Amino acid sequence: MTPTDADQLEQDMAIVDRNIKHAGRPVLVVWLVLMLATLVSWYLGDGHGATKFAAVAVIVTAFVKVALVGDHFMELRTAPPQLRWAFMAWCVLVPSILCGIYLLRS
Amino acid sequence: MTVKDFEPSSPTSIEHMAPSQSYKDLTPAQRDAQSMNRIGQLVCAFWGPGMIVLFGIGAIWLSGYWPPAKLPGASATEVLEWYQAHNTRLKIGLVFMTCAYAVMCWYGVVMACQTRRKEGAFPVWTYVQLTCMACGTAQIVIMGAAWATAAFRAGGCSDKNPCNLVPGSQEYLAYAHDVQMFHDFGWMILLGTWMPFTFWNLALAAAILLDKTPHPVFPRWAGYFSILSGVSYMLGSGDWFFFEGAMGWNGILALYWVFIIFGGWVMAFAWLSYKNVQKGYVHTQDILT
């Protein structure tokens, strides 16, 4: 094993250890937040709340949830930054386009 | 968490075989022995991009089928007039286009040859690739014939066969309807019959990803890319259900995404096959026993 392969291995093992700890309480908290956000969106979409606000809120909430899933469930926090930024770029770009279409054409 | 968890699986016997020798390291006798197979694979790999070029000449430039000039919602009369407007040019374009799709077989064979090297006596994934590729080629060539039929009948009025059709009359509408039906038929085949292509892609992905040796035939990311493209072709089904929108045959999802991914897949694997041949992986078998 070359020296750098050993470094990579050591770093990977440290990251996995961090993720094991993170998969305990922190992930449970994130999961609860996601479940609650779903219920709130359901409430807003079921006819409560001003239409325009509800629609935009529902889209934005959805993608915030996606970002949380990516960061905490898919272990992107400990992934190479390029991977994480590519994912987050999608999480920002798509709702911007959707809200743009919705607001500009309504 | 111990280091043991991260150790790669133990080396197999093939690690000690020399899996390849670059072309420049071979003796002239060895070069001769390899040459027919090598030339064959290089020619086949070339027809990947070659197919795209032929398609560009035929479908994009000459006939105007891509992007679709006539949308699913167009009337029969519009379709008939479009066919009549540039009839000969369209037919020549169709010849190029059908060539492009037939030559897809050559391209697919080089990948099958490469995966053949990694399979034993009964190369299952290679067989599936070949049969699906043959099926896909057959159906897509028929698509060329379907459009040619529409063009043939649309341009079929001549001195010997005066049609004497008055625009708007019953006969004219029936005539236009026949032409439109074959026009539709071509589109139904092109996008809606994605199944052989998807299974072809998935078989190739299986040959790459299920490989337990340290040197899979193509890099592992290519296997995942093949799964992505196979699954993406399924969006072509919208073509059978929708007359408008992104899932119609002119739509972003059913047409453009499918074609972009297919083109990307063709170029990626043509390139990877070419590099394999250059590295010397021409016909040495490389299997776990």
Add this chain to the structure above:
Amino acid sequence: MTQDPFGGMFQDPFQGTARGEAIRVAAERDRKPMRGRIPGEIGIWIFLFGDMIAFGLIFITFVSARMDDPVMFEQSRQTLHLTFGAINTLLLLCGSLFVVRGIRAMRTGSPNAWKIFALCWLTGLWFVVNKFIEYAMVIDDGHNIGTNLFYGYYFIFTAAHLLHLVLAMIGMAVVVRIAKRPVHTAKDLRWAEVFGAYWHLVDLLWVVLFPLIYLMRV
């Protein structure tokens, strides 16, 4: 040893020469490890991003079509059964939680890992059953894929997602089998992470699809 992710595509012109050897030694000496760890392997992320682009186009298509004919879309949306959609979202989120906990159990050597993955598979099964009931109810109400553009998109996009879910369930079944083995190698963990990441993709696509189709009003 560590597999070159590009399969040796980029050939070194100095390979085999003395200068090449010197370059190689110097590069090895100065190379730093890649910051961060890719979950699973890079290939699955290529698949995930590709699918995200495809579904991004689907989302944009749907909202754009909604703005083309807001009245018809709203009328049709009212006939959907929101409860099913919401419960399905909650189910998939639970499934994702189980995936994370299951992978943790595998990493710490717990013998219960396969049970957690099996629970995840069950949430998927419940989703599928819900979906079929929901489709049956919508069709019973008289709405079909060809009724109008809303229903066309509703059926075909949720069906596309359902297909992804079924594939994810197959993946989870494979992970359950792997998790049942007494000893896990690095490759086993890699497969668990790969199929886990795919499950999370299916979850996050539904998390967006549900509000867009069921909740968005104009």
